[in-house]
Amino acid sequence: MSAVRRVGVEGAPEVVRQLLEVDGNFALLVTILVIAAIVVDGILGGMKRLRRDTGITRRMVVKAVDGGSFVPAREFYSHRLGLAGRPDALVEEGGLLIPIERKAFGKRPTDKDIAQLLVYCRLIEEQVGVRPSHGYLILGPAAKRWRIENSSERREWLDGVLLEMRRALEGGPCVATPHPRKCAGCGVREGCEVRR
Numbered sequence: 321m322s323a324v325r326r327v328g329v330e331g332a333p334e335v336v337r338q339l340l341e342v343d344g345n346f347a348l349l350v351t352i353l354v355i356a357a358i359v360v361d362g363i364l365g366g367m368k369r370l371r372r373d374t375g376i377t378r379r380m381v382v383k384a385v386d387g388g389s390f391v392p393a394r395e396f397y398s399h400r401l402g403l404a405g406r407p408d409a410l411v412e413e414g415g416l417l418i419p420i421e422r423k424a425f426g427k428r429p430t431d432k433d434i435a436q437l438l439v440y441c442r443l444i445e446e447q448v449g450v451r452p453s454h455g456y457l458i459l460g461p462a463a464k465r466w467r468i469e470n471s472s473e474r475r476e477w478l479d480g481v482l483l484e485m486r487r488a489l490e491g492g493p494c495v496a497t498p499h500p501r502k503c504a505g506c507g508v509r510e511g512c513e514v515r516r
């Protein structure tokens with residue numbers, strides 16, 4: 321006849337009760353550690369994904385991310401220039417605020433992308449009082465990073481672009497410069513008089 325009897329914890333001898341208590345605490349500790357590991361893994365995975373998607377490297381000091389909850393996006397504006405904008409991200413390099421613009425489908429930096437990034441540089445300079453020496457364009461699914469210098473030549477070029485835009489907004493002539501490759505896939509091609 322078996323000597324083993326099933327008893328409840330209440331009915332167990334003191335030594336057994338203590339063992340069960342120790343085991344219970346140990347199980348609780350293990351559970352907490354497992355949950356903590358899962359949470360940390362999720363956070364690290366999320367950060368890794370964020371870095372991969374935004375092209376932000378580990379060495380960058382992140383100051384703002386559009387859609388980020390820890391470091392929310394920053395809006396910049398200039399009444400003088402009549403411009404406002406919000407970079408996809410901001411990092412700090414050498415004490416400077418550096419804007420980052422992400423183009424998920426870009427392959428190479430276009431004039432439009434560069435102008436947009438330079439406008440952010442100009443807005444940061446206006447609002448913060450320090451000129452960013454460069455910005456970054458992050459292009460394509462592989463998040464390739466292109467460093468765009470905020471050089472005097474580029475600043476002059478941007479001044480020209482902004483002047484042209486202002487004139488157009490005030491009713492000045494607009495000259496279309498369509499590209500055949502873009503026109504080929506354009507949804508309003510049939511009704512466009514300047515298509516190529």
Ligand code: SF4
Nearest residue numbers: 498503506509512515
């Ligand atoms: S078809 Fe007309 S609207 Fe479309 S890309 Fe060409 S120029 Fe622009």
